[in-house]
Amino acid sequence: MPWLQIWLEAGREGQVFTYANSPETPAGIGDLVRVKLQGRPHTGLVVGWLDQLPASLSSKRIQPILEIWQRAAVDPDWQNLMTSVAAECHTSLFKTLKSALPPGWLGQRNQGPSRPSRAIWLVERSDAALLSQPLTERQQQLLEHLGRHSGPVPLRDLCGEAGFSRAVLKGLEARGLVQRLQAPPEGSGAGLAPAHWPALTEAQASAVQAISGAPAGAEFLLWGVTGAGKTEVYLRAAAQALELGQGTLLLTPEIGLIPQLLDRARERFGCRVVEFHSGLSDGARVAAWRRCLEPEAVVVVGTRSAIFLPMPRLGLIVLDEEHDSSYKQDSPMPCYHARDVARLRARHSGARLVLGSATPSLESWLSCQSPQPASRLLRLPERIGSRPLPAVRVIDMRHELADGHRRLISRALMGRLEQLQEKGEQAVVLVPRRGYRAFLSCRSCGEAVLCPHCDVSLTVHRSKGGQEWLRCHWCDHRAEMGNRCGHCGSTAFKPFGAGTQRVMEQLASELEGLRLLRFDRDTTRGRDGHRRLLDRFAQGEADVLVGTQMLAKGMDLPRVTLAAVLAADGLLHRPDLRSSEQCLQLLLQLAGRAGRGEKPGEVLVQTYSPDHPVIRHLVDGRYELFLAEESQLRRQGGLVPFSRACLLRLSGPSASGTATAAAALAERIRSQVAAAGWLLIGPAPAPVARVAGKSRWQLLLHGPAAQPLPLPTESLLREGLPAGVGLAIDPDPLCL
Ligand code: ADP
Ligand code: ZN
Ligand code: ZN
Secondary structure, three states, rough: OEEEEEEEOOOOOOOOOOOEEOOOOOOOOOOEEEEOOOOOEEEEEEEEEOOOOOOOOOOHHOOOOOOOEEEOOOEEEEEEEEHHHHHOOOHHHHHHHHHHHHOOOOOOOOOOOOOHHHOEEEEEEHHHHOOOOOOHHHHHHHHHHHHOOOEEHHHHHHHOOOOOOOOHHHHHHOOOOEEEOOOOOOOOOOOOOOOOOOOOHHHHHHHHHHHHHHOOEEEEEEEEOOOOHHHHHHHHHHHHHHHHHOOOEEEEEOOHHHHHHHHHHHHHHHHEEEEEOOOOOOHHHHHHHHHHOOOOOOOOEEEEHHOOOOOOOEEEEEEEEOOOOOHEEOOOOOOHHHHHHHHHHHHHHOOOOEEEEEEHHHHHHHHOOOOOOOOOOEEEOOOOOOOOOOOEEEHHHHHHHOOOOOOOOOOOOOOOOOHEEEEOOOOOOOOOOOEEEEEEEOOOOOOOOOOOOOOEEOEEOOOOOOEEEEEEOOOOOOOEEEOOOOOOOOOOOEEEEEEEEHHHHHHHHHHOOOEEEOOOOOOOOOOOHHHHHHHHHOOOOEEEEEEEEHHHOOOOOOOEEEHHHHOOHHOOOOOOOOOOHHHHHHHHHOOOOOOOOOOEEEEEEEOOOOHHHHHHHHHHHEEEEEEEHHHHHHHHHHOOEEEEEEEEEEEEOHHHHHHHHHHHHHHHHHHHHHHHHEEEEEEEEEEEEEOOEEEEEEEEEEEEOOOOOOOOOOHHHOOOOOOEEEEEEEOOOOOO
């Protein structure tokens, strides 16, 4: 390898730099090396090599590498995976690497695997509640963190993944609240002994057996109703992988679901569990990355980006709640779906892939249906303890109106909420939108008040003191309420639609003494925002949790017996190919929050469209019938996934400039697209045509399923674009 191709973070998009290899200590692919660029040292990754220099480069001008910074920083298999992902996502290896590697990774030299014997272990020593002097917030968080572990926690986990500073530790140590140990006490940190694992149900046992007995690269769809014990199946399969010295990637779609899964994984596997998601600091992510490269196999609990963690011996990949759209990355490129990357990875590495859900995506269900299915369906048909699924009651809001009841909350729901406290039960109430009011419109001309930077209306928010202001949910622009109408100059406005804040207010005024908590993006900010709010609710601080879509996702709250949807209509009528599928998934998931404990649950759905097919299937609970019907419709219409779509999204500062660029791009690709038998639709303005001051246009390509995109490479596509106009290629967009 005389000439090395090296990726530098400092380089332009798609650029590789050529350097001369060192004859004495040659570097290889996957090594990190130090090189000089414009007189300054940089760290780069060797991604390829050349036998001969192209004619355009003269060997005299090529500099040698300075030193090898770290050998085998990424293994060749991993780099092959990156190359495949880049190809599938129609983008460069460089963008893919940039997206996959944790921020700050290049700059840090690996100290080599840390030796467990040198690690210091920390335990909680006495009860902080008895203290006279208060603790700082970080100190409290650290104690909480320790308290969640069954045994001692290695220092490197606290300072690395969990991101606590040494000062916080020292403060607690000085007060005798934590203790340092030089080595883990015998048998601790190892997790729960197998003798204490729950005995599997028959369905769980056969699922575990199917997974562990399967050939390398096998794929499964684990379909179990909410509360059926899917997580237990994942943990068992992960335990078997560990026994073989293989690691597991256990993914969940939402950062809010991490704590719950992490607790269960830590209880089972102790300190062999590694946390990875965007809520961690850069340093913590780099530490987690390194940990995965160490010889001891680990179980990673993470969100979608964890699919890229290097795992030299990967045995199992699990995507929990595989139907969730958060697994899809829309920007920046690569626009990947973690499920597709997982499938590639399973094939590359021989790992088994398990997709789990109570409401599988149409795609995953279909891949179990063909005569020679790519994926095997494993079912967990019953809730643990044979607990019944909640009954669904639809409240026809048209009747409420006809009876002269004009409130947001129907009488039936009111009645149920009134009884909660007396019965010692809890409820979750889903409101499709956060904020106070959905939008404001002008009383004179009827126009909605729009964000000055985006083509969307502003949402009314309210502070604790009752002060109201306007916010854009797309770009976070804030504005005062009392402005003049931009269309007619009137100063009179009328609010429409209720958000979570308004629902809270209504509930509080109509049901005195009912204790409420709000669960939306505004109340769950920060690192542990979700967890703290859910902990407070679980501890009985409130009777009702009012929240947005986040409520439906995966949490296990045994005292919740009622799940309600206030305005299902806002969810039903979206102009999107997957609108029905996603809406039914959301409602079934929400229903799954009710009745997980001793008492049976109930679901109340308020809607003006009780005959909508989604509502019908919610009531009859026949999700598989829905999937069969939906796939029939899509097959007849030649829609995704029976065909393939690709979106080219353009954005630029000027509306006309972006439109012209989109039209020119369409002309450039038109003949290639047509020659391949594909359709080119557009250019057209994006559904929201302006966001944060940028105009957005799109081109849609439509062609046969599973065929390669009839497009030139990304860099060629980009070449013809005017400066300032951005392009994203989304090869299989979720929103259509
Ligand atoms: P899912 O992931 O399918 O929603 P979980 O794995 O969270 O379901 O299981 C629901 C509840 O049942 C959890 O509290 C879990 O601890 C418990 N559980 C799971 N499997 C078993 C089992 N085999 N025996 C007893 N309890 C179990
Ligand atoms: Zn007006
Ligand atoms: Zn905006």
